[in-house]
Amino acid sequence: MDRRIEKSRQAIMDAFTKLMLEKDFEKITINEIAELANVNRGTVYSHYVDIFDLLNQCIENHLNKLFENCQPRGNDSSISGKDALCKTFNYLEQNAFFYSKMLMSKSITAFRNRLHALMVKSVEEQLDMNGITTDGNREIMVQYFASATIGVIEWWITNSMPYSSEYMAEQLLSLMERYQNVTAPLTRS
Amino acid sequence: MDRRIEKSRQAIMDAFTKLMLEKDFEKITINEIAELANVNRGTVYSHYVDIFDLLNQCIENHLNKLFENCQPRGNDSSISGKDALCKTFNYLEQNAFFYSKMLMSKSITAFRNRLHALMVKSVEEQLDMNGITTDGNREIMVQYFASATIGVIEWWITNSMPYSSEYMAEQLLSLMERYQNVTAPLTRS
DNA sequence: TCGATTTTGTTTATTAATCAACATATGTGA
DNA sequence: TCACATATGTTGATTAATAAACAAAATCGA
Numbered sequence: 001m002d003r004r005i006e007k008s009r010q011a012i013m014d015a016f017t018k019l020m021l022e023k024d025f026e027k028i029t030i031n032e033i034a035e036l037a038n039v040n041r042g043t044v045y046s047h048y049v050d051i052f053d054l055l056n057q058c059i060e061n062h063l064n065k066l067f068e069n070c071q072p073r074g075n076d077s078s079i080s081g082k083d084a085l086c087k088t089f090n091y092l093e094q095n096a097f098f099y100s101k102m103l104m105s106k107s108i109t110a111f112r113n114r115l116h117a118l119m120v121k122s123v124e125e126q127l128d129m130n131g132i133t134t135d136g137n138r139e140i141m142v143q144y145f146a147s148a149t150i151g152v153i154e155w156w157i158t159n160s161m162p163y164s165s166e167y168m169a170e171q172l173l174s175l176m177e178r179y180q181n182v183t184a185p186l187t188r189s
Numbered sequence: 190m191d192r193r194i195e196k197s198r199q200a201i202m203d204a205f206t207k208l209m210l211e212k213d214f215e216k217i218t219i220n221e222i223a224e225l226a227n228v229n230r231g232t233v234y235s236h237y238v239d240i241f242d243l244l245n246q247c248i249e250n251h252l253n254k255l256f257e258n259c260q261p262r263g264n265d266s267s268i269s270g271k272d273a274l275c276k277t278f279n280y281l282e283q284n285a286f287f288y289s290k291m292l293m294s295k296s297i298t299a300f301r302n303r304l305h306a307l308m309v310k311s312v313e314e315q316l317d318m319n320g321i322t323t324d325g326n327r328e329i330m331v332q333y334f335a336s337a338t339i340g341v342i343e344w345w346i347t348n349s350m351p352y353s354s355e356y357m358a359e360q361l362l363s364l365m366e367r368y369q370n371v372t373a374p375l376t377r378s
Numbered sequence: 379t380c381g382a383t384t385t386t387g388t389t390t391a392t393t394a395a396t397c398a399a400c401a402t403a404t405g406t407g408a
Numbered sequence: 409t410c411a412c413a414t415a416t417g418t419t420g421a422t423t424a425a426t427a428a429a430c431a432a433a434a435t436c437g438a
Contacts, residue, residue, distance in 0.1 A: 002395090002396060002397080002423070002424070003227060003228075003229070003395090003396075003397095004394095004395065004396070004423080004424050004425070005423095005424070007227065008424080008425075029384085029385060029386085030385075030386070030387090031384080031385065031386085038192060038196065039192075039425075039426090040192070040425060040426050040427070041386090041387095042387095042388085042389095042425075042426070042427085043424080043425055043426080045386090045387065045388080046424080046425080049387095050386085050387085051386095191393070191394070191425085191426060191427080192425090192426075192427095193393080193394050193395070193424095193425065193426070194393095194394070197394080197395075218414085218415060218416090219415075219416070219417090220414085220415060220416090228395075228396090229395060229396050229397070230415095230416090230417095231395075231396070231397085231417095231418085231419095232394080232395055232396080234416090234417065234418080235394080235395080238417095239416085239417085240416095
């Protein structure tokens with residue numbers, strides 16, 4: 001792809017993310033973003049229809065990175081479920097400022113919705129991948145695991161990460177293993 | 190000016206400076222520079238005729254910053270000659286890696302020549318500014334002060350800055366004050 | 379509330395950057 | 409020494425980014 005596109009997108013997204021950390025979303029203007037990104041205002045509009053589109057793509061980028069982190073590498077299962085989960089918590093820790101802002105913002109509902117949707121999808125994939133069948137209702141089970149995991153993550157982030165990422169991965173894994181052989185809603189063991 | 194020009198120049202110059210620090214000038218290629226700067230190779234050629242032009246402009250940029258540092262601020266002489274000289278040594282310290290490379294490189298003669306020329310010009314300006322007249326030969330005096338100052342700077346840089354910049358400024362100032370009321374070849378008192 | 383300022387979103391002409399292709403030059407290893 | 413690879417410098421067609429200008433909407437301050 002034309003490297004200009006990549007550079008502009010990166011500069012705009014970086015500027016937006018930076019502004020997100022230091023002020024409320026409602027206070028951020030396209031002007032500010034363009035100025036900080038050092039691109040023309042028109043360039044912003046050529047990549048994003050408006051600031052909400054920018055927000056959504058920003059969320060999408062971050063959540064993609066989040067869920068990438070918990071995919072076992074390639075075909076070799078050299079990385080265990082616990083390792084992958086640990087990597088995920090490490091990633092969250094490194095980007096805690098961003099995720100904290102997203103979870104605590106009153107005006108941003110898109111983030112929670114998208115996180116939940118992606119988590120549900122991820123849990124379903126893990127169930128399929130591990131060939132898990134259950135007596136109970138599958139739909140409900142998926143919702144159960146997804147919400148449980150998000151709840152733990154949200155609590156950990158918004159409470160300034162009181163435990164290490166290793167410990168969190170351990171505990172979450174242990175909780176999930178109690179019920180089914182679903183070793184992790186995000187990863188396979 | 191079109192911000193694209195500024196951004197491209199900056200990216201290219203940054204990449205070149207970075208490469209200068211980690212390898213010899215002769216080993217640096219335009220391809221490398223373009224790659225590291227993340228610009229098309231043609232863009233490099235649209236700003237610089239060849240790698241020697243790039244080197245010269247790089248030297249020019251750095252030396253301009255060097256001599257900017259020792260100009261007293263604006264019209265108010267709130268910053269004394271010593272302070273300005275101190276700022277100059279501080280700047281040299283911060284960019285010691287670059288200046289050391291330049292001074293020690295066998296293949297780069299342009300840097301020493303340009304440094305000497307700018308130093309001579311600076312000494313002449315300081316003489317004029319302070320209205321200094323002397324019995325001796327002015328030309329020779331200018332050469333004397335210019336070479337003396339460069340010699341001290343070169344020794345300090347290539348010997349890993351054995352004294353603090355404050356001390357160096359002090360000592361150099363004191364040496365120059367012994368002869369004329371030329372308080373500093375780089376600054377006015 | 380009202381006037382002023384800022385922001386938004388869009389358009390247009392212009393320009394810099396891009397990619398691909400090329401011939402030439404330089405250098406490198408067998 | 410001679411292929412082979414890499415680097416140089418240039419060209420032309422295409423595209424993304426730019427600045428400037430604009431009307432409309434939103435925000436702000438008095």
